[in-house]
Amino acid sequence: SPAMVIIVSITAIASFATPSFDMAISARLIRFLFMIGAATFGFYGIILCLLMMVVHLCGLRSFGVPYMAPFAPFIPVNNVDTVVRLPWWTLRQRPRLITANTIREGTNQHPHPPASRGMVNGDFEEDNNNEA
Structure with a gap:
């Protein structure tokens, strides 16, 4: 079906952009699920798989905080x-x-510049003369 051709081509191109091998394995599993959904129900299968993936991601928690x-x-x-x-x-x-x-x-958390601004104010030569 035309939807299957589109899904296979998009996932093949996206597989070259995956930087990690571990991430590529999980993306491959998701790709097969999307291909099965597209082959079975066409465009509605793609939308159904996408909705199931979003519902799954909304149900995940990482360190007690929703994903x-x-x-x-x-x-x-x-x-x-x-x-x-x-x-x-x-x-x-x-x-x-x-x-x-x-x-x-804290109420006053603004970042402040350092107290010594010798190079900006032109006091750089005086600082060097005091060191010698």
């Missing part, structure tokens, strides 16, 4: 810096899935 953490259990407070990453010191709350203590410690 699809920023998106699957959607908590708007946790998605503040998902698309555009803000500086770490501007974030006031920790993600709610990781810990019950959501408030970060």
